[in-house]
Amino acid sequence: MSVLWLALALLVLILFLLYNFSTTMNYYMRISFFYATIFAHGMECTVTLFPSWLKQGGADLVFHKFYYWCFWTGVHVEVRDQSLMDKVQGPAVVIANHQSAIDVIVMSSVWPHRGVVMMKKALMYVPFFNIASYWANTIFIDRFNRERAMHSVDYCVEQLKISGFKLWVFPEGTRNRDGGMIPFKKGAFNIAVRAQIPIIPIVISDYRPFYSKNGKYFRTDGEVIAQVLPPIDTTGLSLDDVADLIEKTRSKMLAVYDVISPEVKHLIESKRKDKSE
Template identity: 35%
Template sequence: MSWLLYTMAAPPILIVFLRFLSLILPGKMAQLVSFAAFFITSMIMMSISAMYGVFASIVLRTVGYGGLSQWTVARVFKWLMWYTTGVTFKVTNSGGEEALLTRPAVLLGNHQSELDVLMLGCTFPKYTSVTAKKSLKWAPFLGWFMTLSKTVFIDRANRTTARAAFDSAANTMRTERQNVFIFPEGTRSYAEQPELLPFKKGAFHLAIQAQVPIIPIVVANYAHVLNVKKREFHPGVIDVSVLPPISTKGMTAENVDALMKKTRDAMLDELIRLSHVSGEGNGMPLPRTSGRDEQSELRKRN
């Protein structure tokens, strides 16, 4: 029994030790040690949340509320990370929280790093499921939780099975009013500037097939909080902006390209604007394509 206690106590002791070292070591060494402490803490908090998620999903499915599984686990992860690392995401624009109540819908977000899992924890509305690569299905606890909580698993190497997964998701959205969250860039950008990778079309095909609106969720560039390339981490609150829903009513597959461009342009404009709201700007001029008055918008959002 003692070995189990030692095993459980080792990670917290290591984290405390690393955080102490980060206070006394010089510059670069302190930065790397702080990053290591954050990484280990995040893995532990995610594991705890996934284990909770397995049991929560079983209980919620038993009582007929399986669609809430990912939402309740997201909130647990949000608070665990806030109390242990001091980092969180916050919807800052007026009307953003109201837009998140739209359902069913396809929610789209820009994908910067592994920290976006916490962004989901902070913004995830009720009755929402994520998409994930099929290989995660077999991961202990995390895969079990995701399987039990209606995750849409995608086999990116097989177009036939990927299309079947989206067909099933579209049907679930219509019949159970379940949202689906997708990162349309398909991979993390690790961007240090307000920029987006090219979008993939799957999310837009899904929204049109289900005839549900798209809700763009734009996360401010947070390289000043977490920079994976440079191994830097600093606690902080990261701004999130939820744009108005984009209707897909009456659209067909022929409209996918135009819909994708419209959505990406709106998200990129807001991403650049968020960088100015934060006071950084990153050398990018404010966009003028939205038709909104730039200075009044900045005043309103500050």
């Protein structure tokens, strides 16, 4: 038994040294625990979210609770102009730039009232996560089947009009880890135009000053700015206007991104400088 305890103590010491002195191992350990946190939260939500589903509360409880689940990451999110989103009564399409799984932390700070998410259909088969997603009124789409994807758009429009939910969508369609924003897909804009509901853009600053999958680092002093932009009215627009709407919306979001990202980088650098002195 003493040998077992000695081996365990040695293992803990090795992990401690790797965590504190190897950036790469620190990244893998922290990101692994982050995904474990998401999974554990999903398990918890399979039970605790049921009452919210009965009240048609969307995913509000999921993200409000996850704010506390991810407190250990050290990521601090400053939300600006949240009132612009809160003033929108009824359904809307909320769009934001997509960088990594860390987006979930930001979403927990700037989540819209009675918000729901759209996810790829493959996630329906992840244990526990699928049940929690159902309770959260998640809308699943088949991105690789055009006919089913179009049906999902029709379904989204119908559900948003009936329920009054706000649908959160990442219009880039995939994670962009290289900064800026890749071209937006039409889905979110088609839904907003066909439903004649506003689009609420949210710009999230660059994570790379504290997090990078490519660079293999995930530091504990993360700072993020989530800037809510004025809602964009789609009343009177048709699907012929979508391309122009996408370009104008993306340009506005990029302009804000280029302002808040250097601001966050400077803030983090200042914090590290103060800490080292």
